Amino acid sequence: MTPSDQDQADLRLQFAKLKQDHADFDAAIEAMIKTGCNPLQIQRMKKKKLAVKDRLQKVEDQIIPDIIA
Numbered sequence: 001m002t003p004s005d006q007d008q009a010d011l012r013l014q015f016a017k018l019k020q021d022h023a024d025f026d027a028a029i030e031a032m033i034k035t036g037c038n039p040l041q042i043q044r045m046k047k048k049k050l051a052v053k054d055r056l057q058k059v060e061d062q063i064i065p066d067i068i069a
Contacts, residue, residue, distance in 0.1 A: 011063050018056045025049035 029045050 008063065011059055015056065015059045015063060018052055018059060022049060022052045022056060025052060 025045060025048060029042060029049065032042050032045065
């Protein structure tokens with residue numbers, strides 16, 4: 001079953017938003033490290049970034065399904 005064009009567009013939009021969130025977390029973490037923030041706060045941000053990356057992968061898998069040859 002292939003998603004409709006609207007579903008594909010929604011998935012691509014969600015993917016773009018998640019990719020931007022991931023980049024924002026990356027920039028925030030770098031800034032926190034440079035300013036010497038609490039390591040616990042940095043670790044929490046890294047966990048959130050990883051969760052966003054996992055969601056990114058799931059959305060990407062929906063956009064580009066695995067093809068078993």
